[in-house]
Amino acid sequence: MAKMIERATPLKRSGPGSGATDRTISDIPLKELYGPEDTAALDLERDLGKPGEYPYTRGIHPSMYRGRLWTMRQFAGFGNAKQTNERYHFLLAQGQMGLSVAFDMPTLMGYDSDAPQSLGEVGKCGVAIDSLADMEQLFDGIDMGAITTSMTINGPACIALAQYVAAAEKKGIPRRSLGGTIQADILKEYIAQKEWIFPPRPHVRIIVDMMKFCTEQMPKWNTISISGYHIREAGSTAVQELAFTLADGFAYVEAATKAGMDIDSFAPRLSFFFNSHIDFFEEICKFRAARRIYARHMREKYGAKDPRSWQLRFHTQTAGCSATAQQPLNNVARVAFEAMAAVLGGTQSLHTNSMDEVLALPSERAVEVALRTQQVLAYETNVTNVVDPLGGSYFIESLTDEMERQAEDYFRRIEEFGGCIEAIEAGFLQKEIADASYSYQRSLETQDRIIVGVNAFEREGSEKDIELLRIEPKVEMEQAKRVKSTRTNRDAAGVEKALAALKRACADSSINVMPPLIDAVNAMATEGEIVEAMVSVYGRYTETPRY
Amino acid sequence: MEKKRPLRVIVAKAGLDGHDRGAKVIARALRDAGMEVIYTGLFQTPEQIVNTAIQEDADGIGLSILSGAHMTLFPLVVEQLKEKGAGDIVFFGGGTIPPDDAVELKRLGVREIFTPGAPLSDIIKFIERECGKRRELVG
Numbered sequence: 080m081a082k083m084i085e086r087a088t089p090l091k092r093s094g095p096g097s098g099a100t101d102r103t104i105s106d107i108p109l110k111e112l113y114g115p116e117d118t119a120a121l122d123l124e125r126d127l128g129k130p131g132e133y134p135y136t137r138g139i140h141p142s143m144y145r146g147r148l149w150t151m152r153q154f155a156g157f158g159n160a161k162q163t164n165e166r167y168h169f170l171l172a173q174g175q176m177g178l179s180v181a182f183d184m185p186t187l188m189g190y191d192s193d194a195p196q197s198l199g200e201v202g203k204c205g206v207a208i209d210s211l212a213d214m215e216q217l218f219d220g221i222d223m224g225a226i227t228t229s230m231t232i233n234g235p236a237c238i239a240l241a242q243y244v245a246a247a248e249k250k251g252i253p254r255r256s257l258g259g260t261i262q263a264d265i266l267k268e269y270i271a272q273k274e275w276i277f278p279p280r281p282h283v284r285i286i287v288d289m290m291k292f293c294t295e296q297m298p299k300w301n302t303i304s305i306s307g308y309h310i311r312e313a314g315s316t317a318v319q320e321l322a323f324t325l326a327d328g329f330a331y332v333e334a335a336t337k338a339g340m341d342i343d344s345f346a347p348r349l350s351f352f353f354n355s356h357i358d359f360f361e362e363i364c365k366f367r368a369a370r371r372i373y374a375r376h377m378r379e380k381y382g383a384k385d386p387r388s389w390q391l392r393f394h395t396q397t398a399g400c401s402a403t404a405q406q407p408l409n410n411v412a413r414v415a416f417e418a419m420a421a422v423l424g425g426t427q428s429l430h431t432n433s434m435d436e437v438l439a440l441p442s443e444r445a446v447e448v449a450l451r452t453q454q455v456l457a458y459e460t461n462v463t464n465v466v467d468p469l470g471g472s473y474f475i476e477s478l479t480d481e482m483e484r485q486a487e488d489y490f491r492r493i494e495e496f497g498g499c500i501e502a503i504e505a506g507f508l509q510k511e512i513a514d515a516s517y518s519y520q521r522s523l524e525t526q527d528r529i530i531v532g533v534n535a536f537e538r539e540g541s542e543k544d545i546e547l548l549r550i551e552p553k554v555e556m557e558q559a560k561r562v563k564s565t566r567t568n569r570d571a572a573g574v575e576k577a578l579a580a581l582k583r584a585c586a587d588s589s590i591n592v593m594p595p596l597i598d599a600v601n602a603m604a605t606e607g608e609i610v611e612a613m614v615s616v617y618g619r620y621t622e623t624p625r626y
Numbered sequence: 627m628e629k630k631r632p633l634r635v636i637v638a639k640a641g642l643d644g645h646d647r648g649a650k651v652i653a654r655a656l657r658d659a660g661m662e663v664i665y666t667g668l669f670q671t672p673e674q675i676v677n678t679a680i681q682e683d684a685d686g687i688g689l690s691i692l693s694g695a696h697m698t699l700f701p702l703v704v705e706q707l708k709e710k711g712a713g714d715i716v717f718f719g720g721g722t723i724p725p726d727d728a729v730e731l732k733r734l735g736v737r738e739i740f741t742p743g744a745p746l747s748d749i750i751k752f753i754e755r756e757c758g759k760r761r762e763l764v765g
Contacts, residue, residue: 184642184693196669199698200642273644273668314647400647404722404741437742438724440694513650520651524746533743540725542741547724550694624667626650 104358104528105316106518107481113473121476126371130466134374136367136479137467138425139390144463150428151453152229152394156181156206157440158554159561160216163206167221169443173450177259179229179430180217181205182239187274189235189614191607193559201555204440209562210605214242215249224252228259229304229394229428234276236263237285238609241596244297260301260350260394263289266327266499267306269622270508271313276610277617279500281585285592286331287338292593294345301350303331304394311354312400314516317365318482320354322489323508325372330499332381342381346388355417355424356398362417363469364478366424369393372483394428395421402437406532406541410434415452422462423469429453439547506625513626562605569603577602578612585616633757634662635686638675640703643693644668648720648742652688655746656753672702679707679715685757686716688749696723696731704735714764716756720744 101109110117121127128134131141140146153175156163167178183205185197191209192201201207208214218228223246232239240261244254265282268275275282286303293302307324315323328349336342353369355362373391377383397417402410414431421429431449433441441449457463469475496502503509522528529535577599584590599609637653639646646668653665664682666675679687687707691699700719707713719731720740728739737756740749 184695188642190642196642198641199695200693203694204692268644273646312645312647314651403743405743437722439722513654516647517651517654520655520746530743534745542725552697622667624646624650624665626653626665 103317103361103478104356104519105318105361105515107318107361107478107485113477115473117473117477121480126480127470127476133378133386133389135370135390137470139370139392139427141466143425143466144422144457145466148457148463149422149426150176150227150394151450151457152177152179152428152430153446153450154179154181154229154231154396154430155441155446156183157204157548158202158550159207159558160213162202162554164217164219164221166443166446167217170446170450171221171226173447174454175450177227177229177428178221180231182230182232183207184274186239186606187232187234189238189276189606189610191562191605192555193562194607197555199555201558202550207554207558208239208242208606209558210565210603211242211245211249211600212561212565212603214239214246218246223247223250224256230259230261233262233265233268233272234274234282235606235610236261236265237289237592237596238600238606240289241593241600245597245600254297256299257297258299260304261289262304262306262352264303264306264327264352266330266503267309267324269503269620270310270323270327271315271512272309273622275620277613278620279503281617282620283331283334283500284588287335287340288591288593290331290335290345291338291340292591293348294340300348302345302348304350304352305331306352308352308354308396310512311356311398313512314400314519315512316515317356317358317361318485319489319508319511319515321365321369321372321482322486322493324351324353325369325376325486326490326493326499326502328373329376329381332377333498336381342377342383343385343388346377346383347385347390350427351391351393353393353395353421353426354398355395355421355426357401357413357417359416359420360475360478361482362420363424364475364482366393366395366421366426367467367475367479368482368486370425371479372486392427394430395424395426396430397421397432399432399436402432402434403530403533404437404542406538407434407438407545409532410437411448411452414449415456418452418456419460419462422456425467435545435547438542438545440550442546442548445545506623509625565603565605573602574599574604574608577604578608581609582612582616585613630761632660632662633686633753633761634664634682634684635688635753635757636664636666636675636679636682636684638666638670638678638687638689639668640670640672640675640689640691640699641693641695642669643691643695645692646690648692649688649690652690652720652746652749655750659750659754661753672699672706675703676706676710676712680710680712684715685760686718686753688753689717689719691719691721691723694722696721697727700731700736701734714760716753716760718752718756720749
């Protein structure tokens with residue numbers, strides 16, 4: 080019989096030093112009450128301004144959600160392109176407003192489905208895309224000129240973008256009318272997510288090539304989504320997520336301007352991606368601080384002149400790492416709070432996690448509940464009626480200031496290494512995250528922090544409360560067969576020629592890699608082959624693990 | 627009395643999965659609990675992991691997988707351990723593993739599966755007990 084154990088004694092939650100009550104989840108000390116003295120240094124004009132105006136602390140649009148709701152964009156991908164295509168049709172029919180592609184591990188790491196490294200991984204945590212044929216199938220029956228698509232891929236981002244362009248053009252949709260975002264944030268991979276291919280410096284060059292290509296040929300495409308999400312999932316604090324993500328963003332700005340691009344030509348197409356964790360107010364302040372820091376740096380430090388270059392636009396995903404395998408239905412409640420924090424923080428786009436993601440890929444029922452959570456938030460709670468409703472709160476403004484201060488402190492420390500890439504190479508960011516993640520775990524062990532169903536209010540066997548989606552092993556066999564047949568049924572000489580041209584572009588930084596990549600994709604070169612060609616020029620990255 | 631050397635444990639990541647937060651936290655917790663920990667780093671094959679364990683004379687292997695490849699990669703480690711005559715090394719794992727799969731993996735020879743939320747203290751106790759038993763047997 081299920082048993083209920085109560086261990087969260089009320090005594091734990093009183094008085095200073097008792098843990099969770101006097102610190103945010105990221106360990107920022109909290110007072111019991113905030114008042115005018117906590118915002119005495121706040122200059123309303125300098126630090127807040129109006130929504131839609133510099134420094135955008137209160138939001139990037141004057142009317143925010145009154146003008147337009149955020150985009151509800153559920154991240155989805157599993158099995159093969161055909162299965163995922165069916166899920167996309169389902170989500171669009173349920174009212175989702177944009178697509179978001181989750182790729183499987185081999186695709187993210189640049190291996191074909193039949194590579195030995197892919198064993199057991201094909202279609203498991205995303206969709207397997209080996210060649211243009213798969214990308215075409217993924218968007219079968221979907222108007223790529225009308226929807227926007229977000230693709231979460233970094234190492235081989237340039238290849239996925241080439242495949243997307245080629246798939247659209249085969250349907251007669253020109254690249255200039257394609258809207259969406261490709262993550263392409265490689266620096267975050269070295270810091271946290273670990274899905275890298277090449278070493279940092281050539282990889283940043285590829286990203287600058289993508290930025291140039293999109294600026295010239297894909298004016299509606301967001302060239303890069305600078306991602307704190309994975310930094311947070313790897314165990315960082317909210318401040319580290321804020322600081323390291325923005326530091327990454329500034330590193331791309333510096334790389335692109337160094338390569339001769341005018342900042343105002345590309346900055347309006349940069350976007351960000353943040354995590355929304357369970358500490359409600361800390362998250363709201365993180366988003367507000369992010370906008371203000373970004374605006375200040377872009378205008379004051381980097382000299383951007385176009386107001387759109389100062390605006391930090393971002394997508395948010397609720398925190399996968401806050402979800403629990405125990406009592407998975409509780410995740411529905413967590414996701415709702417996290418989503419509300421993202422909305423009160425002014426997000427432009429939102430993914431709400433499904434309750435079962437800590438155990439498997441989302442089932443159709445779970446993803447529907449997650450999407451409905453956003454719809455309830457948007458249409459029932461009325462939180463969309465007023466712009467930045469928490470602005471001016473003593474607590475909110477004081478915590479926003481504190482987060483900005485701590486982030487600036489990190490920027491100084493990163494600068495001491497010589498910049499973001501140097502700090503990554505020295506392992507500084509990685510070590511900071513490992514330390515934070517360990518101390519967070521210790522706080523759970525000591526019950527300084529309570530997680531319902533995990534270290535309090537437990538019930539045995541509760542993880543079996545829901546049905547899970549299973550990916551059949553035959554997906555891997557069939558996908559491996561499919562990529563083999565792609566290789567057989569194509570013009571081999573054409574592939575060889577295209578890959579040779581790609582290698583020349585990789586070796587010569589005056590040639591943009593995107594056009595030869597699109598040619599290689601159209602010649603039906605597989606992702607694995609393209610990556611091998613590029614690795615032959617750049618080599619593969621290896622890290623020294625730090626924990 | 628002769629002083630026993632500390633328990634030695636391999637913490638491993640296999641396949642293409644880069645989610646190493648759990649593995650690193652475990653590695654550090656085991657080290658803080660007085661064990662000798664060898665972290666393999668990412669992208670190891672089952673064969674590499676078992677070879678490392680044998681070369682390092684490890685008492686246990688903890689493998690962490692979040693990518694969903696557990697039903698392929700865990701059994702391959704079990705197989706490698708048997709093939710190389712190292713079946714006495716205590717093999718346990720963790721990650722995003724559905725409950726039914728955990729039951730099946732234990733049937734196949736994985737000694738224990740810890741899913742997200744498992745207290746570090748439980749993992750440490752498990753290793754001290756099981757690896758301690760192995761140490762007494764093999765000396």
